[in-house]
Amino acid sequence: MDPTHADLERFCAELKAMWEACGPPVLTSVEKYGGPKKSQVSTILNGDITTVPDIDNVAAILKACLANARAKGLEPPANAEFDYWKGRLGSLTRARSNHSEPGPAGNPWRDLAGTHPVWESTTDREFFRPRVVKAAAHLFDRRRRAATVLAGDDWLDETLAQRMTDRMGDLLTGRLASPAIRFGGVEASLIVLAPLLHQVRVAESAAALIGVRPIELRPSASAGPLRSDYERFLAGSEQSRLVARTELTGVPGRTGAKNEIGWWLFHQWVMRRQDPVPTATAPHDLPIAEEPLRTVLAGTLDRLVKLFHLSPDGLRNKERRNLVHKVSHPSITPALQDVRELLVGLLLVTAHKLAVELTALPSTIVEHLGIPNPVDLGRLRALLTGMTWQPLEVIGIGLYAQCHHEAVLEALLAHVRQTDAVLGSVRDVATDRVHLEPLLRLPPRASADFVTPAPHPDNHTRPAFVVPVTRFRIDETRVRELLMGEQLYSDRSLAIRELYQNALDACRYKQARHRYRAALEDT
Structure with missing residues (x-):
């Protein structure tokens, strides 16, 4: 498949996801914002197009989504902003031109x-x-x-x-x-x-x-010299933490971002x-x-x-x-x-x-x-x-x-x-x-x-986030090492023993608390 066609399909899929998250609106509602008829809206959302959609049509779809979300009391997704879609269209147009x-x-x-x-x-x-x-x-x-x-x-x-x-x-x-x-x-x-x-x-x-398979982040059974070098890089302390994050897709609020993290790690390896x-x-x-x-x-x-x-x-x-x-x-x-x-x-x-x-x-x-x-x-x-x-x-x-x-x-x-x-x-x-x-x-x-x-998407009079007046910086990775590594426990078995003792104390406290409450109820 032409990579730029794949980009176009991803664009349409993302637009459709925003559409669904906002209600979805009625297809005919796009027309009142200066957009195309419902058949063309459906064609764009389903990815049945071969050229980059017009910015005015995308803007009309966005306006219909925002209006429907407000009417239904829904929170629009983070990408429901004109500047975002303008940037996506610009990137897509350049990619189509380049290819x-x-x-x-x-x-x-x-x-x-x-x-x-x-x-x-x-x-x-x-x-x-x-x-x-x-x-x-x-x-x-x-x-x-x-x-x-x-x-x-x-x-x-x-x-x-x-x-x-x-x-x-x-x-x-x-x-x-x-x-x-x-x-x-x-x-x-x-x-x-x-x-x-x-x-x-x-x-x-x-x-x-590319033969090292950039987004396959776990060790493979048969790895050649290049793949072995890539796996050694991925095993580094900073890299392995990012690799582990890609596998947390079952945790609420975490997407894993395997592609994004994997390609970034690959580029860092290439540069080094x-x-x-x-x-x-x-x-x-x-x-x-x-x-x-x-x-x-x-x-x-x-x-x-x-x-x-x-x-x-x-x-x-x-x-x-x-x-x-x-x-x-x-x-x-x-x-x-x-x-x-x-x-x-x-x-x-x-x-x-x-x-x-x-x-x-x-x-x-x-x-x-x-x-x-x-x-x-x-x-x-x-x-x-x-x-x-x-x-x-x-x-x-x-x-x-x-x-x-x-x-x-x-x-x-x-x-x-x-x-x-x-x-x-x-x-x-x-x-x-x-x-x-x-x-x-x-x-x-x-x-x-x-x-x-940037201005907040819901209220342009205030910023999207607050920047603290005083910035206090710490090395988060180093803090984790101090709290969990051998810098605190010279013998790893001591760390396990400490965890076990804490759990035992918690169970004894819970048992004593239940006995005390039962005694109060009896009196």
């Missing part, structure tokens, strides 16, 4: 590369842009093939390259907008292609390891593996006829994308960066091509941090899956697509985001702190280096003051 047949209209990365703002500040763009556009279309086809292998992956970040490109565009047209700041053709090509290759590499690396990236993810097969240009782009891109997950301290480390300040390439075009690798790399690192990669968010997100009031990953993806960074006087830049869940707010606060540290590292590296002077124009600090709770 359409290649061509000018079916390959969004072609347009993404051709209209990138960096070309406005680039010399020799007439030579480089068409070659980069062709390479971008090729990378999109690679990403699409990998995404097909990963069908059902709840953590596949479909819009990461788009967000990185948008953030880079904001920097180039904002703080870096100056006639004095120009890029060579090779530099511009790297700026355009690195976000695309990064998204391809993430998808292809995961697809190459020390093996070289599979050869399928190498950029050397870029469809660029000129061998000197292809070789320079391939080698430099390979090093640039490795920067994205370096820590702030790692960015300060020359050996770990593995980039040069400036290198000249004489054989690509008649004019000498100077490439400031470190300048380009640190610009890309900044854009990557501002884009907020889904699987790089703190584990706070996955800790709030499979429990009552879980994080909604669809809503989180919509938030990452829609949130913005705005310039702030004195500070530099601030993230504006309205969060529907406490865990999302906490995760974004942590991400902004890390972004702030990365901006500090970039500034430290750029100080007193002539070739890196443009980096000193970047925002000096990042603020999370405008990351706030």
Whole structure:
């Protein structure tokens, strides 16, 4: 089955579940809210459609659901909000576009590369842009093939390259907008292609390891080397606790969230593996006829994308960066091509941090899956697509985001702190280096003051949740270990004996209490 058709079926099934939870309404009630006739409503709810439904029709279905729920005194489900369904439709539309047949209209990365703002500040763009556009279309086809292998992956970040490109565009047209700041053709090509290759590499690396069966979380009888390595990872203290949670589907209020937790664990395992990236993810097969240009782009891109997950301290480390300040390439075009690798790399690192990669968010997100009031990953993806960074006087830049869940707010606060540290590292590296002077124009600090709770769905005058004035943080896992592990009982048999004694005392207390009450009744 086409994975995008499966996405469409899941969308319709979720819409129907909301419909049922709200009554369900009468099919004809949708028309009075500007929606379609009952036959079309039934077609949408039953998933008998091949195209993404119109947003106005979905809005009308939502209004009918809310009105019916109010009339019957029912509590609407958490996803009965226009912003949620708008985000789901946006994600579905992008996925359908990404999986359409290649061509000018079916390959969004072609347009993404051709209209990138960096070309406005680039010399020799007439030579480089068409070659980069062709390479971008090729990378999109690679990403699409990998995404097909990963069908059902709840953590596949479909819009990461788009967000990185948008953030880079904001920097180039904002703080870096100056006639004095120009890029060579090779530099511009790297700026355009690195976000695309990064998204391809993430998808292809995961697809190459799909054979470990990501959401089969319990040990198997016959496991090969890769599966054995994955099982060792799953047996870790943090991971095993999440694995155990997926099996609590019989507990009221707990869904298990096996798919969501399983895919997250799989991506963490893929990122932590020390093996070289599979050869399928190498950029050397870029469809660029000129061998000197292809070789320079391939080698430099390979090093640039490795920067994205370096820590702030790692960015300060020359050996770990593995980039040069400036290198000249004489054989690509008649004019000498100077490439400031470190300048380009640190610009890309900044854009990557501002884009907020889904699987790089703190584990706070996955800790709030499979429990009552879980994080909604669809809503989180919509938030990452829609949130913005705005310039702030004195500070530099601030993230504006309205969060529907406490865990999302906490995760974004942590991400902004890390972004702030990365901006500090970039500034430290750029100080007193002539070739890196443009980096000193970047925002000096990042603020999370405008990351706030979203309005409450039932009352927009109050927030969806209350953020405490003083945050008291503890390591919940460590507390559990202290209360239940060998730190409290050096001998595990002592813990069993303690539990037995407590139970015995409770039984004796209950027996004495019954005798006392019986004696009172006799008198």
